[in-house]
Structure formats: C-alpha cells, structure tokens
Amino acid sequence: MKAITVEPRKPGTARFEEIPEPDVHEGSVLVEAVAVGVCGTDVEIVEGKYGWAPPGATRLVLGHESLGRVVDPGPTGGLKRGDLVVGIVRRPDPVPCPNCAVGEWDMCRNGQYTERGIKQIHGFMSERWRIEPEYAIRVDPGLGILGVLLEPTTVIAKALEQVAIIGRRSFWEPRTVLVTGAGPIGLLAALGAKSHGLDVHVLDRMESGPKPDLVRALGATYHSGSVREVGFEPDAIVECTGVGQVIADSIQAIGSSGIICLTGVGHGGVVTAAACADIAASTVLKNNVIVGSVNANKRHWYKAGNLLARADRNWLSRLITRRERPENFERALERKPDDIKVVIQFSEV
Numbered sequence: 001m002k003a004i005t006v007e008p009r010k011p012g013t014a015r016f017e018e019i020p021e022p023d024v025h026e027g028s029v030l031v032e033a034v035a036v037g038v039c040g041t042d043v044e045i046v047e048g049k050y051g052w053a054p055p056g057a058t059r060l061v062l063g064h065e066s067l068g069r070v071v072d073p074g075p076t077g078g079l080k081r082g083d084l085v086v087g088i089v090r091r092p093d094p095v096p097c098p099n100c101a102v103g104e105w106d107m108c109r110n111g112q113y114t115e116r117g118i119k120q121i122h123g124f125m126s127e128r129w130r131i132e133p134e135y136a137i138r139v140d141p142g143l144g145i146l147g148v149l150l151e152p153t154t155v156i157a158k159a160l161e162q163v164a165i166i167g168r169r170s171f172w173e174p175r176t177v178l179v180t181g182a183g184p185i186g187l188l189a190a191l192g193a194k195s196h197g198l199d200v201h202v203l204d205r206m207e208s209g210p211k212p213d214l215v216r217a218l219g220a221t222y223h224s225g226s227v228r229e230v231g232f233e234p235d236a237i238v239e240c241t242g243v244g245q246v247i248a249d250s251i252q253a254i255g256s257s258g259i260i261c262l263t264g265v266g267h268g269g270v271v272t273a274a275a276c277a278d279i280a281a282s283t284v285l286k287n288n289v290i291v292g293s294v295n296a297n298k299r300h301w302y303k304a305g306n307l308l309a310r311a312d313r314n315w316l317s318r319l320i321t322r323r324e325r326p327e328n329f330e331r332a333l334e335r336k337p338d339d340i341k342v343v344i345q346f347s348e349v
C-alpha cells in the first residue's frame, strides 16, 4: 500500500511511497483511510524539527488527524464494517506513570508516552491502518468528511476543561473569552466557548479572507489588531498562536483572576529577565493562572464528539478550505494565506 512517510529530524525526507500492509499487532481493527488533516506539528516533522520513528525503524508514517472507514472490525469491540472512525493519537507510557495508569495519558508524567504519526508509532497517512478497538472512536456518520476535525476538537475540549477546572479555585463568573489565532484550533476554541454561552472574541492577523466571516457567523467578535488593542480585559484567553509577542501581550491584557490557556507550540523570540519579572508581577497582582494544555484523553474525545455533532455542519465545512490527493502531499503541507484546515483525501466518504 501507499503511505506518506518521513525520516524524523531530517528535513526534506518526506515521500509518498510503497510500504507493507499494516501489521496485525498494530490493532485488530482494519481501517481504510478516508482523510487525514494536516497541522503545524506535521509541518514541523517534515521540516526535521520534531518527531520520532518507531523503535528499530528510520521512517515514520505521518499523520495524526485521521478519518477512516472500518474494513474489518476484528473479533472484539462494538464496531461494524463501514463505520466511520477516528484514531486516538496518544498511547500511555509502559511504566505506567500514575496519570497514564488511570487513563490520563494526556497528562503523562514521565514523557514515555507514544503518539501516532508523531512519536514512535506510525500515523494514519497510509491507504490502510490498523488500530486497537479501544482507541477507535466512532463518529456520527452524518458528519462525513467533517469527522476529520475531531482530533483538533479534542485538543480544545481539553483546553476549555482545564480553564473551567482552574476557574473553580475561587468564585468566578467568566463572561468574556479572547481566542488568539483564527486557525483551526482557534476557530474550534471559539465554537466551544460559544457553546458555553460566553461572549467570544477572536484575534488574528488576517484582515480579510474566510476567518473574519467564520468568526462573525458564530456570533463572536473578530479583531485584527494586537491583543493590547482589544479594548477589554478578558476573563479567559485561549492562546492558539504560540507567538511570543501575542503571549506576552495576553499576560498584560488578561483580567484579574483570569486564566490564560496556552495551546500553541512556538519557538524562539526574545526573552529578557526584565520581561520575565514584569510577567510574574502582573500574574501575581492579578491572581492569574497561565496553564499549558496538550493532547486529550477519552473524556475529551467524548466531549469533542458531542461538540462536533451539535455544531452547524455548513460552518464546520467552511473550515476545510483545501483537499489534496496523497501524491500531492507537498502541496498540502504548504501554508496559503486563506488556508484554515487542509486535508489529504485518500478515498471518498
């Protein structure tokens, strides 16, 4: 079968190539790939900045935002042939640490977790893939190709849950949320925050294109300046850019007792000791919490499934701005100004 593979930490090594059929040890459920979303993590892996091949291998099958159709449900589990499924990305560490032992692999304490398409287990950018039944999430068949948005939605389901849990440390009635970045994660964060009845604001660099309209279609407010110019002190900020300046501005702009949840993974930028002290002082004086959030466990997959199933399908479909064939994967990895979510489509839904 054909797959998109890469040699992690070596830029320019990605290719669409013939590989053996998935091994039965990878799981008793056999799935035919429908589509795989492309995200910043995939671009980083292809650029040689991130990613790990499976033990004993040099190449990794890319892709962690899956959607596939069950070809063989195997002997256990409740799946049927033809079901649309999405694969959970992370697997618990083998020790296991206390969090992995209780199913919170998203909070793994020793870093020995593995992730499909990212860290030591092959991903989903292959014509067929196998999965353990307990890690295959059935999606509402009515969602069709939109099921490919489930994995990024799980990341947001966790981030919003973190904010809500932290908010319970004191009396807190959040009304306003600022989401920084109107990429797929930011827009899904806006969708999730709206579902909690909050006054949602989204900030992005783009002044035109699909992003402002998508934000307004949710009943949220779009901003294209800097965080310092939004004109209010948000109760919560969901940071989805990973850009140093946006993060530093967010820490200044957040309201008293407000929570900033960081979901973006950025690099570099200028950090000075003075800026660190200013950030700390502002955080102390306003009782702020800055929390990082990565990945998702089964509870978040359940919550994300509900959020997607209830969302307006027309709005969700506008998030998928480009579909590419697997042989054109290089085009799928390019970022164009109006791109939101680009998917690699292996077969029809």
Ligand code: BGC
Residues within 6 Å of the ligand: 039, 041, 064, 089, 090, 115, 118, 151, 152, 155, 294, 295, 296
């Ligand atoms: C994925 C997560 C993963 C994280 C770190 C993200 O792109 O969506 O599932 O945990 O990268 O590897």
